[in-house]
Structure formats: structure tokens, C-alpha cells
Amino acid sequence: MSANNGQLNPPQAQAVAHQDGPLLVLAGAGSGKTRVITQRIARLVDEGLDPRRILAVTFTNKAAREMRERAERLIARRIAGLWIGTFHSICARLLRRYGDAVGLSPSYVIYDDGDQRTLMRQVMRQEAISERLFAPRDVLSHIDRAKNAGTSAEQYQAHDYFSDIVARLYPAYQRQLQRCDAADFGDLLLKTVQLLRADEALRQHLSSSFEQVLVDEFQDTNPVQYELIRLLSSTHNNICVVGDDDQSIYRWRGAQIENILGFERDHPGAQVIKLEQNYRSSQVVLDAAHAVISRNAQRKAKQLWTDQQGGEPITLCVAPDERTEARFVASRIHQLVAQAGHTFDDVAIFYRTHAQSRAIEEALRAASPPIPYAVYGGMRFYDRAEIKDLLCYLKLLINPADDVALQRVINVPARGIGKTTVEKLIGHASAHGISLLDAARAAATSDGPLGGAARRKVGDFVKLIDALAEGVSETLPSTLAERVLDDSGYLQSLAQSGTVEATTRAENLSELVSSIRQFEAATEEATLVSYLEQVSLATDVTDQTNEQGQVSLMTVHSAKGLEFPTVFVIGLEQGIFPHARSLDAPEELEEERRLAYVAITRTKRRLFLSRAMQRWHLGQLKARPPSEFLSDIPEQLIGERAGLHAAPARRNAPARLPAFAGAHLDQPEPTYDDAWVDDEFDQSAPDFDDLFDADGFRVGMRVKHRKFGVGEIRSLTGTAPNLNLTVYFKTVGAKTIRSQFVEPL
DNA sequence: AGAGCTCACTTTTTT
């Protein structure tokens, strides 16, 4: 980590030197955990162990990459053949090679959330189960929970009304996945474990080939991951796990804090090493972190210490609303850069949920000069519609059984194949137990369920796919991507529509093509299959690009493992952080507390905590009391209490208030002692009254939106003050926006 | 068949 003077301290050295047998390293935040793992890998390789016999597992791609790079730097050469990656990527790789026994071909595809939902909806329709009564989302989350617990469809036991339905859908869903030659995220883990459970010889083979196994962030492993590790290390039993129970933040994904608490019990003779010296943070930061975490009941007692005494006191900001909070952050960043010699990449801003990033982004852009930033996670590049379209074409080329991909692209760009036709194909496919593509092929060539026009169109589509699929394995992925875009008419249809949005989409597509080229350049065996796998397992593109000179924005979850000289934690309010869904569940609240601990302990020197007295959330303005975590932090650690006023209404600011006949913002004023009163409230803001007739409807009026410019109102829904306007903008087409965010013209 | 419009629902957090 940061300042360890190149030397390992005694417990670190002991952990690096540990030879054989199970080892548990309890590594507090900032205690040099990554250092220990990388030094250990380097030592093993240096002493002549074949890197192919080392398996190192992490939770994120970023962590895996960093670990590899640091280990390579230590021994000053490339480490070829080392098994290092996330649980999911390692499983994906094993299944690629050995998945036959669990029903996966070598070119199987990985389904993401959206794909899963499409498939589940289809299954529910087949099983005649109402999607209204049973949300596909919820059903999938039950299935995922089962998979994380190691429960297969056959083993799944219903225990109540809802799980009764799940018990019916789980096996049907798995059958459908198998027909599509696809695995979802949960399958990657569970199927690998099933494979190893069932195939004694394979387990022997793999576990004896992995002489040393290392697991990072062990506190976040769930039961399948735990079993996977156990199976893969069963021959040599050289298993080194590193973790910190205080940083266990993935309970919702099935992580069992017990795995780390019970490691000694499950591995008799395990050596336990505690790393408690912190090299990252000032004493002030550690004290604050400790004050928050020590209120948790379920934890191993430990106390981090540092020899950096004192430190910068914490700044606490109380803002009237989230926009002001964001302006506070932006102005402090400028101050730090101007006065404290900071660069932008010294600064990170953490929030509890992605939705909170918007206000911050806007403030950073509005700052003068604008502050460069990078958002981690959130809306992935790969989630954009046009990107998914192209990827689905590619998936379909290597995996003709991928019905989900086919459904996505069969009418994109529009080629006159409508819902009815697709439904007929689905019926035909499930009746004959064949893939949709085969059903389409059959329908086009023989007397199938389709009539003349539809049959011809479907035939053309099949011809298109067949032509594209020819020679797939000998063609560069980037070439294939370009061919898809041209031959399918995708680019042409974008060009034809001519909107600004279409231009953006075309740009995104060409960005994707160049990222495929990059992949080809950087990868030895750059096949389409390996590219698609990488994309499915990548969190986002910022994963790959490491741009300098940017402030980092991310959720607390994705902040784990990172450190920054200056940290802002925003939105410290009851219901935001801790999250509303944790408030009435003590165990969940403990997890939120650990999350707060993770956030604080990322800080090296300067910590800013902020909250807003009221904020827009899910379309509503609501006042929330301060986070209970704030009151845990001892008074003497806080240097400055910044209170802020809202910006006076700017000329181009949205009209502040409702204004439809008699509508009032009937939100309660915050009633806290330090409540701030908005005396600069702009009484003269223009009204919407004149836009609508007596019924509050109609009038072909125009409004102005900050981003989209001038547009024409099409319709109006909702109740004051939360009105939704559907406005047609020349630039981006129809958008539904809230009345507060437009200005009448 | 397709475009447009309305409504409902959403939100933790990630692989």
C-alpha cells in the first residue's frame, strides 16, 4: 500500500513466507493486504513454482489486473500462465473447456440481467404463470439466491406461496437456458461446482494441478464460492485466504460472513495472521472509521493503529438540497487543487447508489473551469441499446441456439417481422424442441406456420445470418462486427433517421468496433467467443481505460480496495445511507455500517462528509434526517461544519415551482435544529398557468429544457407538483420530463 | 405492422 517503506512488517512477512497448509490473513483496511498477496505470488514464482500451478481468485476484474501487474513488477518479468481472475471469469474459463458434462458447448454464451429477464418472461408465458402476479425480476432473484447457496433446480424446495411458483419456474428456466446454450452469472459458479462434485477425475486433475490457491476478499464469498475453493484446493490444501469481516458488504449476493469467521473451524491447523497496522490513513480517519464500525455486534474484535498521529480534521457539510451539496463538493475540489497541490485524481466521491451521481456530474460540469471526472459502474457502455444489438448479432453468429439474441435482432433494423410472426416462430420452436433460428429456417423453406410476406422476410433474415456466419472462426471479430453493421442495414437505417441520437449511436458503434480491435491487439487468442465472454464479465469500460487527471465517482461498493488522498462521502441521510431498505432490519443495518466503514477507510488524509436536508429521489422531494452514522463520529474529529445556501435562481434555472392552479409544494420543512430556510426562494419564477387551459391540459405550448433546448408539449400526466410532461424536441425526439425541469417560453 | 402514447414501476449494492 502507500507508505510501508518497502519493508514488510513482521506479520506481513510471516504471511508471505508461510509455506504449506491453510492460512487465514485477517487484514484490516489499509494494512497492506494486496501487498501480501502479490509478494506471496512473486515469492512462489521466484522460488520456481510454475505459475500455472497458482490459482488466485478475486472479486473484481480490476483487483485481478492490479494483482497481476504488481506481482509482475516485483519479479520484473511477465508471469505467463498464472490463473488469476474473478470467480466468474475462472469458472467461465473452466466451463469453456469442461462444460460439456453440464450441458454447455465450448461456445456457450453468458446471459446478463436483461437476457435473463427476456428468457424468464418467455418461460412464464409457456408455463402460464402471470407476470403481473409474479415479477420475473423477483423470480430470478430467488433463483439466483438458490444458485448462490449451491441449490440446483432439482434440489430446490418450495417453502411458501411464492417459492412454490419458483420451484416450477426454476427447472423450466434451466431447460430453456440449456436449449440456448447459455449460462447466467449464477450458473457459472454453480455449474462449475456441480462439475467438480460429479466428476471425481476432473476434480483430482484440477485440484492437484493447483498447488497454491489464494483468495482475496474472502469475507465476501458465498456458499458456492466457498465450496468451489474447497474443491479446487482439496489435493494440496495450500489455501491462503485474505479478508476482513468488517468489510463484508455482499450479503445481498449470498456472501456469508461466517466463511471467514469459521475458517479456522473448517480448516483444522490453519494458521491465522492478523494485520492491524494501517499504512493508509491518518489517525483521525481511523478514529472516525472505528467509531462507526465498533457499534456492530457481529465482528471479530480488532483495532487498527497507525504511527501517523493526528491528521486533518473531518469536514462536515450540511446542504439544503442535493444540487447545493454537489456544488459544495465541486468548489472544494477546486480549492484543494488550487491550494493544497492536489491533482484531480487524488479525489474520489462516493455515494450509496448510482442515481446520486447525476447531481454531482452536473455540478462538476458546471464548475468553472469544469472538473474532469470518471464515473465507475452505473450505466455500462455495453448496456446501450445499439451496443447490445450488435453484440447480439455476434452472439447469434457463434451460437445459433441463442434465442434471446435472435429475438433482439430479428427486427432490428425494422424489416417487417412483427410480434405475431415471432410468436408463431416461438410456438413452432417449442413444439419441435428446436432453436428459433432453426424454426425460422424451417418456416422459410417449407410449409410452416408463416404466410407469404412474412415467410419471405423471415427467409431473408435467415439468409443474412447464414451469410454472416460463414467462416466465423476464420474471421477477425472486428471484421465480423463491421460486416454485421453493413450487411444488416443497421448503419444505413441509423443514417436514414438522421437524428442527433442516431449519430451518437453510430459513434458508439464505431467505438465498439475499435475496442474490439484493441482487444485483438492485446489478446493472444482473440476469438469472437473470447471477446464476448470478456464483455459479459466486464463491469464497464472504465475498467480498461485508466485515464489520468480525473476525479473518480463511484458507489461505495465499487470503492472497495481503492484508496484516495481525499474522499467525499455524500448523501449521509437516513434512508439514503443507510439505505431505506435496511432501516428496519438490524442485520442489514450492520451491513450498511460496514459499508460506511469501507467508505471512510478509503481515505488517506482528507475526509469530507456531506448530507442534504432535502433531496429529489424517485421523482419526489423529501427531507431526511442525518445519517445515524454521522452521530457516531466523535465531535472532536470534526473540524469544520459547512452550512450552505442554495444557489439563487439563475436565469436559465428551471422554473422552481409548481404553478399549476393552486398547486403547492406541500413538503414539510425539515424540522431539525439546524434546519436551513430557503429565504432566497425565487418568488418571481415564471408560472405554468398560462401554458394550459382551465382543465390543466393542452395548449400547443413550447417549453425550454436545460439540455434539450426548446420543445413542444405533447401531453401531461401526474398530479401537481409532480407533473410529467411529454415534450417533443427536435434534437432528441419525445422525452418525458418533470415540470420542474423546464422553463416555459 | 409499426409508431406513438400512457402508465407503472423502479433502486441498492456487482459478477
Next chain:
DNA sequence: AGTGAGCTCT
């Protein structure tokens, strides 16, 4: 406040 599914109108 954005998205997506379903309905209606063309």
C-alpha cells in the same frame, strides 16, 4: 426521472 411494457390508433 428514466425506462419499458402494453395499449391504441393509423
